[in-house]
Amino acid sequence: MALISLKEAKTLALASVRVQPLRRVPLHEAFGRFLAEPALASRPSPAFDNAAMDGFAVSSPDTKGASAAAPAKLKLQGELHAGAPLPDTDLRSGHAMRVFTGAPLPFGADAVVHLEDAAEVSGVIHVPAEVPPGHSVRRRGEEYLANELLVSAGRRLDAAALGILAAAGQGQVPVYLQPRVAIVTCGDELVEPGQVPAPHQVHDANGALLSGLVREAGGVVHAVVRVADRDAELRAALEQLAAEADVIVTAGGASVGGRDRLKAVAQALGGTLGFDGVAIKPGRPVGLALIRQVPVALLPGNPGAAMVAFDQLVRPMLLKAQGVFEHRHVERAALQVAQRKQPGLTVFLPAQLDRTQAGGPVVRPRKVAPGQLLGLLGIDGWLVLPSGQSDFPAGAQVELETFGQATHTPLSLGLGDEITR
Numbered sequence: 001m002a003l004i005s006l007k008e009a010k011t012l013a014l015a016s017v018r019v020q021p022l023r024r025v026p027l028h029e030a031f032g033r034f035l036a037e038p039a040l041a042s043r044p045s046p047a048f049d050n051a052a053m054d055g056f057a058v059s060s061p062d063t064k065g066a067s068a069a070a071p072a073k074l075k076l077q078g079e080l081h082a083g084a085p086l087p088d089t090d091l092r093s094g095h096a097m098r099v100f101t102g103a104p105l106p107f108g109a110d111a112v113v114h115l116e117d118a119a120e121v122s123g124v125i126h127v128p129a130e131v132p133p134g135h136s137v138r139r140r141g142e143e144y145l146a147n148e149l150l151v152s153a154g155r156r157l158d159a160a161a162l163g164i165l166a167a168a169g170q171g172q173v174p175v176y177l178q179p180r181v182a183i184v185t186c187g188d189e190l191v192e193p194g195q196v197p198a199p200h201q202v203h204d205a206n207g208a209l210l211s212g213l214v215r216e217a218g219g220v221v222h223a224v225v226r227v228a229d230r231d232a233e234l235r236a237a238l239e240q241l242a243a244e245a246d247v248i249v250t251a252g253g254a255s256v257g258g259r260d261r262l263k264a265v266a267q268a269l270g271g272t273l274g275f276d277g278v279a280i281k282p283g284r285p286v287g288l289a290l291i292r293q294v295p296v297a298l299l300p301g302n303p304g305a306a307m308v309a310f311d312q313l314v315r316p317m318l319l320k321a322q323g324v325f326e327h328r329h330v331e332r333a334a335l336q337v338a339q340r341k342q343p344g345l346t347v348f349l350p351a352q353l354d355r356t357q358a359g360g361p362v363v364r365p366r367k368v369a370p371g372q373l374l375g376l377l378g379i380d381g382w383l384v385l386p387s388g389q390s391d392f393p394a395g396a397q398v399e400l401e402t403f404g405q406a407t408h409t410p411l412s413l414g415l416g417d418e419i420t421r
Contacts, residue, residue, distance in 0.1 A: 003279040005387070006346050009313055012274045013288055016295035017247070017317045019411065020177035027166055027173060030157050032218060034322045034408060036174040039151040039165055044141035048086060049105040052136040056096040056118055056125050057109035063131045071119075071126040080104060096125045105137060112136040154324045154410040156218075179321040180222040181214045182245035183207060184237055186253035186262060187301060188228045205303045205373060206251035213310050214249070217318040229253055234265040242269075242291040246321065249314055252301030262298055263287055279387060281345045282370035283309035302370035308348045308382070320411070328381075329405035332397050333361035339392040341385050350376050351383035353400055363400050379403075 004012075022036055051057065058074060066072035074096040080087060082102030091097055091108035099105070099112060111131045119126040144150065150168055151161050157173070165173060183206075190204040191197045207224045214221050222245045227233040234253070241248050253262035263276060266289040274288035274295075282305035287298035297314045299306040319326050333353060341347045349365040365383045368375035381402035385392060392398060 003277045003284065003344075004275050006278055006280050006312060009275055009278040009286075009288070010316060013295070013297070013313045013317050014320050016274060016288060016290060017179075017320050019323055020179055020246070020321050022174055022176055022323075024172040024174050027162055027171060030173050030175060031159070031162060033157055033175040033178065034218065034319075034324050035151055035153055035155050035157055035161075036176055036323050036410075038149055038153045039168070039170060039173070041144050041146055041148045041150055041168055043169075044145050045143040045167065046138050046140055049140050050082075050138050051080075051099040051101055051103045051105060051112045052138050053112055053114050054100050055098075055115045055136065056113045056127075057091060057099045057103075057105050058096045058111055058113055058125075058127065058131060059091060059093065059108055060111045060131050060133045060135070062094055062096075063111075063113070063127050063129070066127050066130050068128045071128040074125045074127060076120065076123045076125055080106065096127075110134065110137065153412075154408040156408060176321070176323040178218055178220045179246040179318055180244070181219040181318065182222045182241040182248045183210045183214070183224045184234075184241065184248065184250040185210075185224070185226050186229060186234065186250060190226055190252075192226070206299075206301065206306055209303055209307060209373070210249055210251060210299075210310065213307065213315070214318065217315045218322050219247070219318045229261060231261055231265050231268075234262060235269060238266065238269060238291060238296070242294045242296075245294065247314075247317060248291075248294060248296040249299060249310070250296065251299045251303075251306045253298075263289065266291060266296060266298070278309075278313070279345050280308065280312065281342070281347045283312070283348075284345070286313060288313075300370070303373050304368055304376065305370040307373075307376065311382075312348070319408070323411050324408040325411065326406050326408055329402045329407075330384075331361065331381075331400045331402055333363040333400055334359065335383075335392055335394055335396045335398045336362050336364045338394045339365065339385060341390055341392075343390045344387055346387045347385040348401075349383040349385065350379040351381060351400055352378070353380045353402070363398060 063072045077095040077097045079098035080103040081100045086104045087106040091106040110133045185204050185206045189201050191201045193203045211221045225237050227237050269291050272290050276287045278286050285300050286309040289296040299309045351363050351365045354362045366375045381400045384399050
């Protein structure tokens with residue numbers, strides 16, 4: 001099998017994907033999607049000076065010299081609550097106005113005396129201490145000003161980002177449509193999870209695994225189809241799904257065994273193979289086909305290998321379809337256990353990062369076979385052993401490609417460092 005480099009495979013995989021159409025969707029539909037355009041503030045926040053606490057709006061000079069023995073005495077001049085119109089009368093000298101949290105401050109007031117720090121006696125407010133200017137006041141524009149950037153393009157919209165956009169009055173946001181992904185798992189030996197397998201059968205882990213990975217990458221699972229290793233079944237499934245989905249991801253049937261028919265069937269459908277085998281481990285048999293211009297990622301059947309191949313090749317495809325490139329955080333750390341690998345392959349090992357060591361961070365690889373998944377629970381990322389080196393002694397500085405610390409760059413800013421290996 002002629003293997004291409006991971007860098008070449010990423011380039012071909014990304015080139016096979018089209019960016020989805022841009023749409024404006026309601027905020028409640030936008031969670032987990034990527035903002036297509038920068039969001040700017042239409043007005044300041046707060047939009048007006050307002051009370052940060054329940055109490056009394058005052059002019060701070062009116063409290064000068066106040067003490068418990070000789071409190072300032074201010075006449076009550078009415079009250080304001082949150083949602084009340086901006087007051088049309090100024091606070092008069094020697095007066096105080098009752099205010100509730102969020103209420104606009106009257107002109108002439110520059111501080112709020114907390115309700116519990118004052119006493120009201122027959123319409124007169126007794127203030128037992130000086131109050132500095134700005135006390136418990138939220139000033140207009142102190143959070144941000146009009147036209148200030150709130151959320152950058154390319155950011156994945158989490159709960160905090162949605163709250164910011166809602167507070168800024170943006171009821172709809174621009175996002176690219178999520179790609180519809182069809183998943184095909186192949187193998188005579190597979191049975192549905194929940195069914196009782198025969199002695200020669202195994203439960204299909206890849207359908208659930210890939211469904212989760214698709215959703216983590218922002219895609220929509222259009223269908224999960226399980227087929228036997230028969231050309232007619234494979235052909236029918238691929239023909240139908242190519243007419244329905246934006247991307248097809250298969251698992252199994254893509255290696256070089258006599259029963260691995262997926263690549264041949266894809267070509268028989270008129271599909272072109274973008275590549276057939278990549279210099280990575282695990283995941284070496286991964287391929288890419290195009291059927292009716294729909295990219296078909298052909299992943300190995302071993303779940304661990306399928307996860308690596310998806311992560312390195314399919315995930316970038318789905319993110320590009322949503323208008324972004326992903327830049328994962330790479331951390332350098334000392335290797336806990338020596339590693340040796342075949343030259344010419346980029347190897348991905350599940351690993352944990354230990355930052356508690358006095359000498360600096362240490363990366364602890366896990367030994368997990370390609371057909372296993374249990375060892376992938378709780379890992380911090382992939383220990384990446386590059387293709388140009390075979391021996392990695394204990395204590396050597398290596399790179400850990402971490403999960404959960406990625407940033408996303410809009411396509412309009414260019415590819416940057418997304419393809420590096």
